[in-house]
Each structure stands twice: as structure tokens, then as C-alpha cells.
Amino acid sequence: MKVLIVGGGGREHAIAWKVAKSPKVEKLYCAPGNAGIAQVAECVNIGVMDFEKLTAFAKEKDIDLTIVAPDDPLAAGAVDAFEEAGFRAFGPRKNAAILEGSKAFSKDLMKKYGIPTAAYETFDSADEALAYLETADMPIVLKADGLALGKGVLICNTLEEARAGVRTLMLDKQFGSAGNRIVVEEFMTGREVSVLSFVDGKNIKIMTSAQDHKRAKDGDQGLNTGGMGTFSPSPFYTEEIDAFCREHIYQPTVDAMRAEGREFKGVIFFGLMLTKKGPKVLEYNARFGDPETQVVLPRMKNDLVEVFEACIDGTLDRISLEFEDNAVVCVVLASEGYPEHYEKGYVISGLERFEAADGYYVFHAGSKLDEEGRIVTNGGRVLGVTAVGGNLKEARANAYQAAEWVEFGNKYMRHDIGKAIEDL
Ligand code: AMP
Numbered sequence: 528m529k530v531l532i533v534g535g536g537g538r539e540h541a542i543a544w545k546v547a548k549s550p551k552v553e554k555l556y557c558a559p560g561n562a563g564i565a566q567v568a569e570c571v572n573i574g575v576m577d578f579e580k581l582t583a584f585a586k587e588k589d590i591d592l593t594i595v596a597p598d599d600p601l602a603a604g605a606v607d608a609f610e611e612a613g614f615r616a617f618g619p620r621k622n623a624a625i626l627e628g629s630k631a632f633s634k635d636l637m638k639k640y641g642i643p644t645a646a647y648e649t650f651d652s653a654d655e656a657l658a659y660l661e662t663a664d665m666p667i668v669l670k671a672d673g674l675a676l677g678k679g680v681l682i683c684n685t686l687e688e689a690r691a692g693v694r695t696l697m698l699d700k701q702f703g704s705a706g707n708r709i710v711v712e713e714f715m716t717g718r719e720v721s722v723l724s725f726v727d728g729k730n731i732k733i734m735t736s737a738q739d740h741k742r743a744k745d746g747d748q749g750l751n752t753g754g755m756g757t758f759s760p761s762p763f764y765t766e767e768i769d770a771f772c773r774e775h776i777y778q779p780t781v782d783a784m785r786a787e788g789r790e791f792k793g794v795i796f797f798g799l800m801l802t803k804k805g806p807k808v809l810e811y812n813a814r815f816g817d818p819e820t821q822v823v824l825p826r827m828k829n830d831l832v833e834v835f836e837a838c839i840d841g842t843l844d845r846i847s848l849e850f851e852d853n854a855v856v857c858v859v860l861a862s863e864g865y866p867e868h869y870e871k872g873y874v875i876s877g878l879e880r881f882e883a884a885d886g887y888y889v890f891h892a893g894s895k896l897d898e899e900g901r902i903v904t905n906g907g908r909v910l911g912v913t914a915v916g917g918n919l920k921e922a923r924a925n926a927y928q929a930a931e932w933v934e935f936g937n938k939y940m941r942h943d944i945g946k947a948i949e950d951l
């Protein structure tokens with residue numbers, strides 16, 4: 528088969544690495560890819576939102592399967608575009624990607640179908656939102672309705688902060704039209720867990736659990752980022768919690784989307800908060816997580832291409848997902864200053880050490896080849912250094928050891944990825 532992956536970050540590198548292992552794949556392309564992905568796929572310089580060029584490329588190369596990984600093209604209808612051009616594509620269509628693309632939609636869906644989530648109100652007018660805040664309990668959470676690179680969520684401890692937040696989102700439009708409508712939500716406390724799943728429209732198969740570290744600095748300080756590191760599995764995601772989620776969250780979400788005429792095929796990422804009153808949905812994503820994918824796929828035993836095809840064909844009930852009984856930790860090596868201002872273009876050294884090291888992976892997030900053919904930094908998140916271990920403690924030690932193998936200018940990382948599990 529000829530396969531095309533759309534995207535170019537760490538998540539896509541992990542997907543490409545896993546897809547390349549499938550005996551079904553004879554040729555793998557990635558648009559636009561990055562310097563790491565180029566080691567397992569042929570990268571083509573087409574942007575993820577350029578559907579015309581992407582489908583023309585699929586025609587030219589006679590692509591059998593396209594995997595659309597990032598949220599923006601999914602929400603804008605990339606899968607629909609491929610299907611209309613006569614190609615098979617993995618991912619939700621536009622009418623289903625709204626599960627992530629609109630927080631108001633997903634909150635209303637959960638309310639209508641009794642799926643546990645934080646209490647909320649939706650506002651289209653800043654005045655009404657401000658009036659509501661006067662009577663609300665603090666802390667409170669404000670969320671831009673639309674996609675905002677994972678940054679449109681404000682946790683406000685005081686009324687003053689909440690008022691300022693409404694102005695930032697709705698009047699100053701810091702996230703553009705994503706803030707035309709906001710969701711104001713009850714603040715929940717508990718442990719967060721990420722659960723990824725495959726969905727074929729009707730059936731859902733749950734992958735192993737993971738936990739992200741979203742803040743930039745140690746001790747969960749600093750700004751929210753795309754994710755500074757992950758581990759899998761989460762020891763807090765017990766069998767009892769899993770059973771509850773299967774009954775009250777996972778299958779009900781898939782059934783709700785079908786009932787709404789928005790059949791979902793692809794990956795649903797459940798962002799869960801394990802509260803004292805049971806698990807609740809923080810958010811849905813309509814795609815693989817980044818950097819959750821980097822710790823989940825190395826543990827997966829199945830042929831990923833077979834699973835993608837089963838999702839498209841509606842035959843996921845015939846697949847049994849299997850994961851290794853081990854643990855994986857991913858430490859993100861970022862550029863100092865991320866997620867705000869940072870420099871790019873520094874040469875990365877030490878990558879060759881990963882080639883011979885079994886159970887160690889370096890997934891590239893922001894890298895490129897410069898004119899002299901050297902691999903240089905090209906983003907805020909640069910690499911996801913990932914290591915396997917017999918248990919989380921071992922995987923964590925291995926990942927931090929390997930994080931020292933690599934050097935580049937302004938290298939920055941958190942030192943406490945997975946530390947919570949050592950305190951258990
Ligand atoms: P989201 O993009 O909705 O997952 O929000 C980003 C992050 O904000 C989450 O990972 C949580 O850490 C936090 N968050 C979102 N909603 C809530 C909530 N209702 N209560 C507490 N924290 C929240």
C-alpha cells in the first residue's frame with residue numbers, strides 16, 4: 528500500500544514510525560513532515576491546510592490510505608476533501624470533528640446524553656458573560672469555543688481575573704473568532720488522564736492510558752503548553768475507573784454522535800478528570816494527542832494500518848487491541864522560552880545514539896534539514912525523547928538518561944515528567 532500522513536510534529540513522527548512497521552506498507556509519504564519523519568517516510572512540502580495540493584498529490588502517487596493527524600485540517604474538512612476526490616482517509620469528517628472544534632457543541636452533547644462533565648453555561652455576548660460571573664463561584668474556567676492551539680482555556684481564581692479573561696477572549700479576541708462564543712465552566716479538581724480510542728462509527732476500542740504535563744515548568748508552574756512530556760500507563764487509571772468510563776463515557780459518546788447524524792470515525796481522545804465524584808470529561812479531541820501518541824504507540828502490539836482500515840470499514844469489532852505490559856515515558860526537549868519567544872536554527876547533535884539503542888526513540892517535533900544538510904531546531908517543542916522500561920520508574924530513568932544524549936542551543940526540558948508516580 529501507498530500511505531500518506533498529513534502533519535509534521537512529534538505525534539506524526541510516532542504515527543509514521545509505527546505505520547512504517549506494517550508489512551502492508553510499501554511506500555510512505557508525509558506532508559509536510561520534518562527531519563525525523565524523513566528517516567521513515569518521504570516528506571513532501573505541502574501544508575496541512577492545502578487540500579487542493581494534498582488531493583492532487585494523492586492522485587499523482589495513487590495513494591491507498593491517507594491519515595490526517597492534526598486538529599485544524601480535520602475541523603476544516605480534510606477527510607471530506609480526500610473522500611470527495613475518491614480516496615480513503617482516516618479521521619473524522621468535518622461534521623464529526625466538531626466534537627473538538629466546538630467546545631459549546633461538545634458540552635451540549637454531553638448534557639443532552641448524560642455524559643459526566645463539569646457544569647457550564649455558554650455565552651455569545653461579553654456583557655452576559657460578565658453579568659453571569661458576578662454570581663458565580665471562583666475559581667472558574669473560561670474556554671474559547673473554537674480551536675485555539677490548546678491555549679484557549681483560562682483558569683481564573685478571582686472575579687477580577689475572570690472579568691479580564693472574558694475581555695481577553697471576547698473583546699480583545701486574543702484567539703480570533705475562536706472567542707466569539709465562550710463556555711464558562713465549573714472548576715474541577717483531581718488527577719488528569721488522557722485516554723485515546725479508535726472509533727469506526729459504531730464500535731470503540733480503548734487504547735492504554737497516558738498522562739500529559741501541560742505546564743512549561745517543573746512543579747506544574749509556568750504557562751500552558753502543547754505538552755512537555757507524558758507517561759503511559761497512568762497508575763491512577765484503575766480497572767474500576769475504566770469500567771465506569773466504558774459504561775458512562777466512551778460508548779455513550781460514540782452513540783450520541785451517531786444519534787446526531789455525525790457518525791465519528793477516527794481517534795477520540797478523552798481528556799478526563801478523576802474527581803472525587805467520579806471521572807468527568809474535561810475535553811474531547813478528535814485526533815491522537817501530542818505527546819500522548821509518543822508513549823502509547825510504542826506499547827501497541829497491533830499493526831496500526833490494519834486498525835486504521837478497520838475504522839474506515841466499520842469492522843473494528845473484529846480487532847482486539849493489545850498493548851505490551853511495560854511502561855513508556857516521553858520527555859520533550861524544547862527551545863528555551865517556549866511557549867512564548869524562542870530561537871530556532873541550532874544544530875542538533877547526538878541523535879545517532881538512538882539508532883542502536885533498543886527501546887529508546889527520539890520523535891522529532893520541530894526539526895528540519897538546513898541548506899548544509901544538518902538537522903537543526905525548528906520549533907518550540909523540538910524532540911520527544913522516549914524510552915521503554917519494565918515499569919514507570921525504569922522508563923523514567925531511561926528517558927532522562929537519553930535526554931542527555933542530545934544537545935542543541937537553548938535546550939530546555941522539565942525534570943519532573945512522571946515524578947508523581949515515584950511518590951506513590
Ligand atoms: P482543555 O483544553 O479543555 O483540556 O483544557 C486545558 C487544561 O485546562 C486541562 O488539561 C485542565 O488542566 C484545565 N481545565 C480545563 N477545564 C477544567 C475544569 N473544568 N476544571 C479544572 N481544570 C480544567
Ligand code: GLY
Nearest residue numbers: 739754816817818
Ligand atoms: N497533549 C494534549 C493534546 O494533544 O491536546
